[in-house]
Structures are given as C-alpha cells and as structure tokens.
Amino acid sequence: MKTVYHSAESRGYANHGWLRSHHSFSFANYHNPERNHFGVLRVLNDDYVEGGMGFGRHPHRDMEIISIPLEGELRHGDNMGNSGIIKKGDIQVMSAGTGIMHSEENATEQPVKFLQIWIIPNKTDVTPRYDQINIEENSVKNDFQQILSPNQDDAGVWIHQDAWFNLARFDKGFSKEYKIKKEGNGVYVFVIKGKAKIGDQILDERDGLGIWDTERFLLQAEDDAEVLLMEVPMELSK
Structure with missing residues (x-):
C-alpha cells in the first residue's frame, strides 16, 4: 500500500x-x-x-x-x-x-x-x-454511505468516471475495512470532522491521505469522526 x-x-x-x-x-x-x-x-x-x-x-x-x-x-x-x-x-x-x-x-x-x-x-x-x-x-452511523458512483441506478448521484464517494460517520473507537471497487483505483480520504487513523497515520480535521496500490484498508475513528472517501482512477484518461 x-x-x-x-x-x-x-x-x-x-x-x-x-x-x-x-x-x-x-x-x-x-x-x-x-x-x-x-x-x-x-x-x-x-x-x-x-x-x-x-x-x-x-x-x-x-x-x-x-x-x-x-x-x-x-x-x-x-x-x-x-x-x-x-x-x-x-x-x-x-x-x-x-x-x-x-x-x-x-x-x-x-x-x-x-x-x-x-x-x-x-x-x-x-x-x-x-x-x-x-x-x-439515508445517512448511516458506523458504516460507509455511498453518495456518488458511475452508475445512474446506484445510490447517490452519478458522474462520467469510474469513481465512488462514501461518507463515513464513525463513533470513537469504531473501525471498518474499505474495499477498493475497481482495480487501478485509489482513495483520497478527507477528514471533515474529528480524528481518524489509517495504518500508522493519524488524520486530524481537514487532513487528507491518498491511498493506492492496495485492495483494502482499515479506517478507524480516534474520536467521533465524519470522513469523506473519494475513490478514483489513478491513471488519467488518454
């Protein structure tokens, strides 16, 4: 990773x-x-x-x-x-x-x-x-809520790109694994509120962490946290 x-x-x-x-x-x-x-x-x-x-x-x-x-x-x-x-x-x-x-x-x-x-x-x-x-x-606690995808019939809005956005509203101490939807994609994690941890990296409010070359990672809330996960292709379209 x-x-x-x-x-x-x-x-x-x-x-x-x-x-x-x-x-x-x-x-x-x-x-x-x-x-x-x-x-x-x-x-x-x-x-x-x-x-x-x-x-x-x-x-x-x-x-x-x-x-x-x-x-x-x-x-x-x-x-x-x-x-x-x-x-x-x-x-x-x-x-x-x-x-x-x-x-x-x-x-x-x-x-x-x-x-x-x-x-x-x-x-x-x-x-x-x-x-x-x-x-x-349709908000949920302690889970990933999909708010954007490439698919018109999926939850959330859709765009012309193989991208998925999820909101995570986690209580302090809660953790859950995020699985990459498409090979070659990465995820940019942005903490809106609170504090989170991925691997050994602590993320405070408004910090960002780009993650790629992995199939999954664990997101943990160090405090009550609201986190936006933006999964996107890492290669620019030709």
Whole structure:
C-alpha cells in the first residue's frame, strides 16, 4: 500500500475577504507541482463564503463538478434553467461537458461552508447535466454511505468516471475495512470532522491521505469522526 499525507496546514490558502478557500491541490494562484491532482481528482477546495456573497456566472467545460455543503445554504443558477438552494445534507453534481455557465451564491446572511470537488471525466463533449439530491435522509452511523458512483441506478448521484464517494460517520473507537471497487483505483480520504487513523497515520480535521496500490484498508475513528472517501482512477484518461 502506498500513501501520501497532506496535513490541513499544508494546503494552499486564498483570502479574498468575502471568500476564504483552502486548496488541497493546485488551484488558481496556488501552484504546487507535487500536488496537481490525485489520479483524476483534480480539485478539492474547502470554501467559506460570507453572507450575501458568492461566485457570479462563470463557465466550465469537460469536468465533473461536485459540491457538498457543510454549513449554511448555497444558491445555484445555470444556463440550463436550473436554480435552487443546496444545503447541508445535500450533494450537487454537474457534468460540464460541452460547456455550462453557472453561479454559486450564499443564500443567507450567515456564512456558508462547502467542499467543491472536480473530477476529470472519462469522456469529453458530453451533454451538460445537473442533479442534486438529499443524502441526509439515508445517512448511516458506523458504516460507509455511498453518495456518488458511475452508475445512474446506484445510490447517490452519478458522474462520467469510474469513481465512488462514501461518507463515513464513525463513533470513537469504531473501525471498518474499505474495499477498493475497481482495480487501478485509489482513495483520497478527507477528514471533515474529528480524528481518524489509517495504518500508522493519524488524520486530524481537514487532513487528507491518498491511498493506492492496495485492495483494502482499515479506517478507524480516534474520536467521533465524519470522513469523506473519494475513490478514483489513478491513471488519467488518454
């Protein structure tokens, strides 16, 4: 098993006043040649947006874009006619494909925190699409909850890539083995809350650990923990 550890403090950071963002991988003005991506996981941004502020309408193309609110409410709008609010307990996905324009704004006067994740797709020039679902109503304790997959009929949202996302909400002391879904995939583990352990590596809040060249690994909660596991292909599509 191979691993790469990224402490929360080692991430890139941008402070625009209304927006504070931590970048696990190179993004915008943060460039780290050793942290451009983990397999097809291209962006993992931990964003904080002040009340009433947000990102105006801007374009994307040929990228799978996933947003997971952690606190507050985020207003979405796009040129496909979709508009609405996503909040904690939801997950949103967009396949940018041939091109989309969208905006993301804080829907209230209270701060909003959310994870924005970009996955490089396994096919380009697809028809753009949008989806959001509530994942809280099917939440589980002390188990892996699938929230994203390549399959339209599976639990969670789906994307154009052989990727699976799971949330793990573990009580202190609980542990469970995660089995890789597809050969050649790796998993980027990101601790949203609490403290976890994989092998000899302790992971504190907002730490990340990339894992590959293995079929399985054990995730243990050192404290009550909420952990996002992002399984992705390690080889970029040709």
